[in-house]
Amino acid sequence: MTICAGCGEKEASRLECPNCKKLGIPGSFFCDQDCFKRTWGTHKLIHNIVQMAAKAETDKNSSIPTNMRDYKFTGPLRPHYPLSAKRTVPAHIKRPDYADDPQGQSPIEMARERAVKTLNAEEIEGMRKVCRLSREVLDILASHVRPGITTDELDRICHEECIKRDAYPSPLNYGKFPKSVCTSVNEVICHGIPDQRELVEGDIINLDVSLFHGGFHGDLNATYPVGKVDEESMDLMATTKKSMEDAIAICKPGVAYREIGNKIEEVVKPKGYSIVRRYTGHGIHYMFHCQPNVVHYGNSKMPGRMEAGQIFTIEPMINLGTANLDHWKDDWTAVTMDGRRITETGCEILTRPPPASSASKKRKKKKSKAAAVGEADVEEDGGSGAATPIGDAAVGVEGLEVTGNGQ
Template sequence: MIKCAGCQEKEASRLECPKCKKLGIAGSFFCTQDCFKKYWNDHKVIHDIINIAAKAEEEKSATIPPNMRNYAFTGTIRPVYPLSPYREVPKHIQRPDYADDPRGVSACEMAERRTIQVCTPQEIEGIRKVCRLSRDVLDIIASHVRPGITTDELDRICHEECIKRDAYPSPLNYNRFPKSVCTSINEVICHGIPDQRPLVEGDIINLDVSLYHGGFHGDVNGTYPVGKVDEESAELMATTKRSMEAAIAICKPGVAYRDIGNKIEEIIKPKGYGIVRRYTGHGIHHLFHCLPNIAHYGGSKTPGKMEVGHVFTIEPMINLGTENLTHWKDDWTAVTLDGRRSAQFEETILITENGAEILTRYSKNKKKKKKTAGGQAANGVADGDDTPEGAATPTAAQAAQGVESLKVE
């Protein structure tokens, strides 16, 4: 017998509360109309509870774009919209060909030749300059990483620092990417769009900075702890950086490009981490992305060998769990399929006669000169930061010998 929802004694009839029916609350049947009226004040509390819960859920998802409100997120990170207005770049700053294209398409990349470009000494000087500017901007943004700051604020800082250097932020409008830097938090592997979410103590965040200046692109990124992080995340970041350093150290003329992935896998595989296959390193010069493609996993069939004058990035993306990924419905954000964390580090490399030069890194000698008396770097990056600053660029072998452990505050 189904009891009356009012008196809780008599058998319920087919008289159902119309409000409950509208709200989808099952089983609200009463024995008589009089009983329904008598117990109405007590019964309608159920409606209030459901309405409060529904409102809370609506407010919770109000910052999520409509096309993602029913999306099955793999981890805890959620987009927090609305995005800030499009940040303009002054007209006097030289722009890549996609900057003003409605589709964000680079005609030069579409017409890319099928061979790896050997850069001239003049081109190398242009690339070297923009790579150093890119490192400057990354270090400045990283110095602002702290709990409570939003990724949109980090994007504003990046945008303004690019403009100060008469540089265009390469990601802006590239295939319609809406911001000037990629900010990828926790389970986000890459291409995270800066939004209104504040960083939280214990997060890890990858900042991917690229500048266009003097007709050339520079590209560099790093993953940083937000306050104090757990040991698992710290080890993931340290191992990812170590794998990149080891790969850089083998670069020299005649080395097969596939050996980069083999070296990275030597370090990553014993840890049981996943190496992302979907995204690769790439050639870079007057084009943002071009040949060679740099696979970061072992056993790839990547063709080609390194030659003097080749410029490319090495940027392994390493996951705590599976290598598999999926994408949010924003056309960009790549996340781990199991929702576990991911880390990435990137440098731009030039192949020289004697080995390789890390174009996006500075020597420690210059770094010391930039310190203030209190031991703080002039640009706000603390001493002991994972990547040196300065004016001269070390060789890959020098960098491999001088690798510092990732510092977790």
């Protein structure tokens, strides 16, 4: 027997509340019209509650693109749309071949060269310059990382700094990527699209900066803590950095590319972390991505050996949990399958930060002397408060030039 939704005593008839029917509220049947009218003041509160809940759900999803609202996100991160308008690049700046292609396709990459290119001295000098410019942009961008800033604002800063250097931001329109930098937060493995989400205390963010200048691409990235982060994330970043540096240390002419993955796994596996297999390091020069593919896991059958004059990236992507991944329905954002955090880092000798100036060394010496007399609050560089990557400033830089002497 169905009890009347009004009096709660008599058996309900077939009289159903029309508003409840529209709102999809089941079981709103009444014993008669008089009971419905008498209890209307109390009953209509149900409509208000359901409508408020529906509005809250709509508001929550209003920043999520319609094609992603039925997507089962693997972690707590959500896209925050609408995206800002596509940023423009002045006509006088030299552009890569995909910059104005409707599909963002690069004809020279589509040719799929099988051989690993060996660069001559002039080409390597061109790579040195663009990598130096890329390092400058990354360092400036990193100084703005803080709680409250949006990744879209970081994209604006990156774009403007590229333009100041007469450089084209390599990601823009590459495969139709809509922005000038990749910002990968927390569980995003790579290729995060900058949007309106504000960074919050405890996030970690990877900034992947690439410039096209003088006919060559520079490519580097680093992972930064946003404010204070948990110890687990700190250890993840430190382990990834060590795996990268240990892999760099073995690089010299004659070494098999697969040894890079063996060395990385040697560092990562004892920690219980996993290594992403889907994405690899790559060659780079006048092409953004090319041979060789550089895998970051052990026991691979990756062919080839390093030769002097080759330039490639080492960028291990290490997860707290599973190595499996998924993709958001934006064609780009790759996320961990279990929603746990990741760090992505690579190293490029060509983009190492410049050595400390003599003035900086004097400030450091002054700090040491001050500490000896108890003045522990003396700051070495004025205390800018900017977020910094785990370890030294070279963490996260991509691309390694193999020289003739292995240095």
